[in-house]
Amino acid sequence: MIIVLKPQPTPDQIQHVLERIEELGFQPHLSQGVSRTIIGVIGDERKLQATPLQAIDGVEQVIPVLKPFKLASREFRPEPSVIEAKGIRIGGGHLGIIAGPCAIECEESLFGIAEAVRNAGANILRGGAFKPRTSPYSFQGMGEDGLKLLKAAGDRFGMPTITEVMDPRQLDLVCDYADMLQIGARNMQNFDLLKEVGRTDKPVMLKRGMSATVKDLLMSAEYIMSQGNHKVILCERGVRSFEDSTRNMMDLSAIPNAQGQSHLPIVADPSHATGRPDLIPAMARASVAAGADGVHIEVHTCPEKALSDGPQALLPDQFAALVDDLRRLAEVLGRTVDSCESLAV
Numbered sequence: 001m002i003i004v005l006k007p008q009p010t011p012d013q014i015q016h017v018l019e020r021i022e023e024l025g026f027q028p029h030l031s032q033g034v035s036r037t038i039i040g041v042i043g044d045e046r047k048l049q050a051t052p053l054q055a056i057d058g059v060e061q062v063i064p065v066l067k068p069f070k071l072a073s074r075e076f077r078p079e080p081s082v083i084e085a086k087g088i089r090i091g092g093g094h095l096g097i098i099a100g101p102c103a104i105e106c107e108e109s110l111f112g113i114a115e116a117v118r119n120a121g122a123n124i125l126r127g128g129a130f131k132p133r134t135s136p137y138s139f140q141g142m143g144e145d146g147l148k149l150l151k152a153a154g155d156r157f158g159m160p161t162i163t164e165v166m167d168p169r170q171l172d173l174v175c176d177y178a179d180m181l182q183i184g185a186r187n188m189q190n191f192d193l194l195k196e197v198g199r200t201d202k203p204v205m206l207k208r209g210m211s212a213t214v215k216d217l218l219m220s221a222e223y224i225m226s227q228g229n230h231k232v233i234l235c236e237r238g239v240r241s242f243e244d245s246t247r248n249m250m251d252l253s254a255i256p257n258a259q260g261q262s263h264l265p266i267v268a269d270p271s272h273a274t275g276r277p278d279l280i281p282a283m284a285r286a287s288v289a290a291g292a293d294g295v296h297i298e299v300h301t302c303p304e305k306a307l308s309d310g311p312q313a314l315l316p317d318q319f320a321a322l323v324d325d326l327r328r329l330a331e332v333l334g335r336t337v338d339s340c341e342s343l344a345v
C-alpha cells in the first residue's frame with residue numbers, strides 16, 4: 001500500500017501518519033521526494049483496507065501496490081536509490097566502476113591488478129574468494145586467505161571491496177572482510193541465502209540468474225529487502241540463449257526495464273555476459289548509454305595465467321581506455337564517477 005501525502009506536508013502531519021501506521025502494527029517506509037512525500041506500508045492488505053487511512057490529516061490518496069515486489073518497486077520509492085560503500089556511490093546519477101580479477105589468486109597478482117584498475121579509474125575492487133565453478137575439479141577459490149588479501153588490497157589502494165558469498169555458512173566470514181556482498185547468478189534464487197544477506201547491513205550486488213526474467217530478479221531483490229537490508233544493486237550479466245558465439249546473451253533492455261519498475265540501481269557485467277574481450281568495451285559503453293548505474297568488469301594483468309575466466313579478462317590498458325570512454329559518456333549524460341580516497345601509503 002502506498003500513502004501519498006498532500007503537497008508540502010508539515011513534519012507533524014508526517015509524524016502522525018507514521019505513528020498511526022505503527023499503531024496498526026505495520027512498518028512504514030518514508031520516502032521524501034522533491035515534489036511528493038509518500039509512505040509505503042507492507043502487510044495484510046485486508047487489514048489495511050479496513051482502516052480509513054484516507055481520513056488521516058495530510059493524506060491525499062491511498063493506492064495498493066499491484067506489483068508482486070513491493071519494497072523494490074518504483075511506486076514504493078519514486079526517486080532512485082543511491083547505495084554507498086566507503087564513500088563510493090552507485091545509483092541516482094553516480095556510476096560504480098567495479099573491476100578486478102575473477103578470482104583472488106595470490107598477493108602479487110591481486111595487488112598488481114588492484115593498482116592497475118585503481119589507476120585506470122575503477123572505484124570498487126572485485127575478486128572472488130569462493131568461486132562457483134561449473135566443474136568441481138576447477139579452482140574453487142582461496143577462501144579466507146583470499147578474503148584477507150582482498151581486504152589488504154582494498155586498504156592499500158583505498159577502494160571498497162566486493163566478493164561473492166555462495167552459502168549462508170560463509171556469510172559472517174565474508175562480512176568480516178568485504179565492504180559489499182555479491183550474490184552470483186547461480187544463487188539468485190537461493191532464498192535462504194538471500195534472506196541471510198538481507199539481515200546484514202552490507203550493500204548487496206544481486207546478479208541476474210542465467211534463466212531469470214527481470215521480474216524474477218526483482219522478486220529476489222525483494223527477498224533481501226524484506227529482511228531489512230534495502231541496499232541492493234541489481235546486475236545484468238546476460239542470460240542463456242541459442243547464440244553460441246558469446247558466453248551468454250547480454251540483455252541491454254533489462255537495464256531501462258528494471259529501472260522503470262524499480263528504484264534500485266542496476267550495473268552491467270559485460271564480462272560474464274559476452275565472455276569476449278573484443279565485445280566487452282562496446283557492451284560496457286552501450287550499457288552506460290542505456291542508463292546503467294555502473295559496470296562490473298574482470299581485469300587481469302596476465303590472463304593466460306588466470307585461474308578462472310582468463311579468456312574474458314581485459315588487460316589493464318584495455319580497461320583504462322574503456323574507463324576513459326565511460327567517463328566521457330558519463331559527462332555527456334550528466335552523471336558522475338566517484339573517486340577513491342587517497343592512497344593509504
Ligand code: PEP
Pocket residue numbers: 102128132183184185186207237272
Ligand atoms: C563472477 O562474478 O565471477 C561470477 C561467477 O559471475 P556470475 O555469477 O554472473 O556467473
Ligand code: MN
Pocket residue numbers: 102103272298308309
Ligand atoms: Mn568470473
